[in-house]
Amino acid sequence: MEIEPERLLAGRRVLRFAGGPGAAVDRGPQDNGGVPLVLIHGFGGDALSWQFNIQALVKGAAGSPGRRVLAVDLPGHGASTLDIPAGLGGVADWVVRLMDAVGVGRADIVGHSMGGRVSLLLAERHPDRVRRMSLIACAGVGSRVDAGFLQALCTLETLDQARGLIDRLFAGAPPNREALARAFLLRLADPATRGPLTRLLDRLVADIGAAPSRFDWTQPLPPLQLIWGDADDIVPPPDAADLPSHVTLHRLPGVGHMPQAQAATQVNALLTEFHQ
Amino acid sequence: MNRNEFLAALDEMLELDPGTLKGGEELDGIDSWDSLAVISFIALVDEKFNTVVAGEDLAKAKTVDDLLALVSDHVTA
Numbered sequence: 001m002e003i004e005p006e007r008l009l010a011g012r013r014v015l016r017f018a019g020g021p022g023a024a025v026d027r028g029p030q031d032n033g034g035v036p037l038v039l040i041h042g043f044g045g046d047a048l049s050w051q052f053n054i055q056a057l058v059k060g061a062a063g064s065p066g067r068r069v070l071a072v073d074l075p076g077h078g079a080s081t082l083d084i085p086a087g088l089g090g091v092a093d094w095v096v097r098l099m100d101a102v103g104v105g106r107a108d109i110v111g112h113s114m115g116g117r118v119s120l121l122l123a124e125r126h127p128d129r130v131r132r133m134s135l136i137a138c139a140g141v142g143s144r145v146d147a148g149f150l151q152a153l154c155t156l157e158t159l160d161q162a163r164g165l166i167d168r169l170f171a172g173a174p175p176n177r178e179a180l181a182r183a184f185l186l187r188l189a190d191p192a193t194r195g196p197l198t199r200l201l202d203r204l205v206a207d208i209g210a211a212p213s214r215f216d217w218t219q220p221l222p223p224l225q226l227i228w229g230d231a232d233d234i235v236p237p238p239d240a241a242d243l244p245s246h247v248t249l250h251r252l253p254g255v256g257h258m259p260q261a262q263a264a265t266q267v268n269a270l271l272t273e274f275h276q
Numbered sequence: 277m278n279r280n281e282f283l284a285a286l287d288e289m290l291e292l293d294p295g296t297l298k299g300g301e302e303l304d305g306i307d308s309w310d311s312l313a314v315i316s317f318i319a320l321v322d323e324k325f326n327t328v329v330a331g332e333d334l335a336k337a338k339t340v341d342d343l344l345a346l347v348s349d350h351v352t353a
Contacts, residue, residue, distance in 0.1 A: 011312040025315070048311035052331025055318040059328055176335040179304060183311065264331030 015101035022098035023079035028058035028068040036068040042113030044153040046078035047071035052264035076196035084199045088207040092121035108275045112136040133224040141215040142238045171231035171256030229255030299341040325350040
C-alpha cells in the first residue's frame with residue numbers, strides 16, 4: 001500500500017538541504033515581524049497531525065496580525081527523507097536545518113509526544129533558536145512511555161488493528177474513527193516507511209531508556225508549558241508535585257494522547273495565549 | 277454567500293468538477309477529503325467568514341451537508 005506521491009506533496013513545501021529533503025506545511029504571513037511557530041508531530045504522525053490547529057494558530061488572538069506556522073514532517077514521516085539521523089538529538093539538529101532552509105530563525109516550538117522530546121533536545125542544543133515552548137503529552141519528562149504501543153504502530157497490518165490503536169490514542173472511539181483508522185493504515189503500513197519508522201523507534205526507546213527517571217527541571221530551559229490529556233495511558237501525565245512552580249501543567253479531563261485533535265479548541269486557546 | 281456558491285467553492289477546493297457536490301455526499305466517499313482538505317476547509321471558512329471552525333465539530337461531520345451546517349450562520353439557502 002502506498003500513498004500517491006502527488007497527494008503526499010500537496011500542500012507541503014519540500015526543501016533541499018544536507019540530510020534532507022525536508023517537508024513542511026508552511027502557512028501564515030512571513031513578513032510581519034512575528035515569531036514563527038514550529039509544530040513538531042509525534043511518532044507515526046506527520047505535519048497534518050495538526051489539521052485542527054494550524055489555521056487557528058495562524059490567526060491567533062482577536063486583533064492579532066497573524067503569524068507564520070510551520071508544521072514539519074520529521075525524518076521517516078510524511079514527505080521528508082527516509083534517512084533517520086543518529087539519535088533523537090540528530091533529529092533535533094535536522095529540524096534546525098529545516099528551519100534554516102525555510103528562513104525561520106528564532107521560533108516558538110510546539111512538540112507532541114516524541115516531538116516534545118525532540119523539542120526539548122532542540123532547546124538544549126540550540127537555545128538561541130527557541131523563544132518559548134509548549135509540550136503536549138511529551139515523552140521523556142518523567143512519566144513512562146508505552147513502547148509496546150509504538151511498536152504496534154510499526155507492525156500495523158489491518159484496519160481493525162488501526163481502529164484499536166486509534167481508540168487507545170483517543171482513550172475511546174473518536175467521532176471520525178474510521179477516517180483516522182484508514183489514514184493510519186495508509187500511512188503506517190506503507191512498506192517504504194516501515195523500516196525508517198522502526199529505526200526511529202529504536203532511537204526513541206534508546207533515548208528514553210538513557211534518560212534519568214526524574215527529569216532535570218533545573219537545566220536551562222525556555223519558558224514552557226505542559227499540556228496533557230488526563231486519560232492518556234500511552235504517555236501518562238506527570239505528577240504536578242514533581243514540577244517546578246514556573247512550569248504550568250494543563251490537564252485536560254477525559255482526553256487521551258491526542259489533545260491537539262481531541263480538545264483542539266482548548267489546546268488552540270492555550271497555545272495562542274502562551275505564544276503571544 | 278448562498279448554498280450553491282459555497283458548494284462551488286468546495287468543488288474547487290476538492291478539485292472536483294463544478295456542480296459535483298449537492299450536499300448529501302458522504303465525506304468518506306470523496307477521495308480528496310483528507311487531512312490536507314480539512315486544513316484547506318478551515319482556511320476557506322476563515323477567509324470567507326472570518327471564523328475558525330472547531331476541530332471537534334469538524335471531526336463529527338459525515339456529509340457535505342454537515343459541513344454546510346457548520347457555516348449555517350453565514351450561508352443562505
